Structures are given as structure tokens and as C-alpha cells.
Amino acid sequence: MEYAIRSYIGTRKYQEDAAGACETEKGLFVIVCDGIGGRADGGASSEYTVKRLTDMFRNEFDDNFPSFITKAADMTDSEVFDAFGNNSGTTAVIIYICGGRLYWFSVGDSRIYIMRDDRIKQITTDHTYRYVLELRKNKNIIDLETYERELPKGERLASFIGMGGVDIADVSLEPLHLKAGDRLLLTTDGLYKTLTENVIYGIISTNKGAEEAADELMDAVKEIDASKDNTTFALVYYDVTEEEL
Numbered sequence: 001m002e003y004a005i006r007s008y009i010g011t012r013k014y015q016e017d018a019a020g021a022c023e024t025e026k027g028l029f030v031i032v033c034d035g036i037g038g039r040a041d042g043g044a045s046s047e048y049t050v051k052r053l054t055d056m057f058r059n060e061f062d063d064n065f066p067s068f069i070t071k072a073a074d075m076t077d078s079e080v081f082d083a084f085g086n087n088s089g090t091t092a093v094i095i096y097i098c099g100g101r102l103y104w105f106s107v108g109d110s111r112i113y114i115m116r117d118d119r120i121k122q123i124t125t126d127h128t129y130r131y132v133l134e135l136r137k138n139k140n141i142i143d144l145e146t147y148e149r150e151l152p153k154g155e156r157l158a159s160f161i162g163m164g165g166v167d168i169a170d171v172s173l174e175p176l177h178l179k180a181g182d183r184l185l186l187t188t189d190g191l192y193k194t195l196t197e198n199v200i201y202g203i204i205s206t207n208k209g210a211e212e213a214a215d216e217l218m219d220a221v222k223e224i225d226a227s228k229d230n231t232t233f234a235l236v237y238y239d240v241t242e243e244e245l
Contacts, residue, residue, distance in 0.1 A: 017232035027098030037088030089162025130154030190231030
């Protein structure tokens with residue numbers, strides 16, 4: 001397995017993204033966060049979340065990842081809320097790989113993609129107000145008029161770490177079995193709002209290594225004038241030899 005992490009401040013005054021990885025005998029843990037709240041608080045929230053969850057994985061994780069990460073995220077949510085109040089917080093996307101099995105966790109609008117069999121697929125949900133509106137509309141809780149009236153606010157986050165009680169999160173209760181050649185991308189919205197999925201896939205699929213692909217992805221982001229947001233991502237290349245299968 002090979003992985004690479006990149007981060008770019010863009011034209012923002014503050015870097016509010018954070019990312020990290022931890023590889024032990026337990027497996028590989030990777031996390032990417034996008035802080036919210038503005039100024040230093042968003043960055044502090046994301047940095048704290050990356051460090052706290054990585055430390056908990058290294059020191060406290062046993063063998064049930066869905067249970068571990070749910071409890072760890074809830075604890076971190078309370079700690080971030082207590083430390084920074086209700087004007088800050090962070091998204092989080094996390095993967096855990098062990099023995100060819102992939103588990104993931106996400107809250108907010110950062111994303112996890114998998115590239116397999118010449119396709120790129122988002123495996124997480126964007127936890128925005130749009131997502132909540134669509135759920136309410138589909139369940140006939142609100143009518144079409146209300147949906148359309150509220151839709152301009154759709155990009156607002158509906159769930160994040162630090163809100164004092166995470167309302168919505170994705171947790172994979174069963175693992176996805178990885179195949180040799182699978183590529184995983186964890187990213188903040190700075191990447192997928194700047195580059196299309198086709199461009200992202202094209203760069204990753206035509207490079208031999210994670211470091212080379214990560215460099216080319218970041219170069220592509222920097223070349224686009226519209227790239228004003230922080231951009232942070234982690235690439236994981238899953239390649240196994242026959243002896244490892």
C-alpha cells in the first residue's frame with residue numbers, strides 16, 4: 001500500500017484543513033478534515049480532530065472499527081464543542097484498511113472516492129442542507145414549494161464534528177473488500193469543486209504512484225484561477241502481491 005497527503009491554502013488567509021495517517025500492525029488509518037467557523041477556530045478544530053482520532057486509533061482501537069469510530073467521533077465532537085463553542089467545527093472523512101478490508105466514516109461534505117474498473121465512485125454522502133431537504137421532500141414532510149424556497153441554502157452543512165451532537169454520519173458496518181489496483185481518495189471540497197471527477201480520475205489513473213498523482217492533482221488545482229478555497233486530500237493506492245492475498 002502506498003499513500004500520499006497534500007494540502008494547499010489557496011487564496012484564503014487561514015488554512016482550516018488538516019489531514020493525517022497512522023500505519024501500525026492494526027492497519028492503515030487515514031483522516032482528512034475541513035474546519036469551519038472562519039479564522040483560526042476552524043483550523044484548530046480540524047487539527048484537533050485529526051490528532052485526537054489518530055491518537056485514539058493508535059492507542060485504543062481493538063478490532064471493531066465501526067463501534068470504535070462511532071464512539072471516538074462522538075467523544076471528539078463533545079470535546080471540540082466544549083473547546084471552541086458553537087461557532088466552529090470540522091468535517092471528517094476517515095478510512096481504515098486491514099487485510100484487504102476497507103471501512104470508512106464520514107460527517108459533513110468532505111468525500112471519499114474509490115477508483116476501480118475504469119470508474120470513479122463517491123462512496124460517501126454530502127451531509128448538507130440539500131441532503132436534508134431531499135429526504136424531507138421524498139418523505140412528503142415538505143412540499144415542492146418549500147423545497148425550492150429553501151434550496152438556495154442547500155450548501156450549508158447539516159452535520160459536522162463540533163456541533164454538540166452529530167446528527168448525521170456515514171459508518172460502514174460491513175467492510176468493502178479491496179481489489180489490487182483500487183485507488184482511494186479522501187478530499188475536502190476544495191478539490192472536487194475545482195476539478196471534475198473525470199479530471200481527477202484521469203490524473204490518478206495515468207500515474208504510476210501515489211506521490212506522482214498527488215503532485216499532479218495539486219498542480220492542476222493551483223493552475224485554476226477559481227481555486228480560492230483550502231484544498232486537502234489523501235490518496236491511497238492498494239496494490240497487493242500474490243503472496244499477500
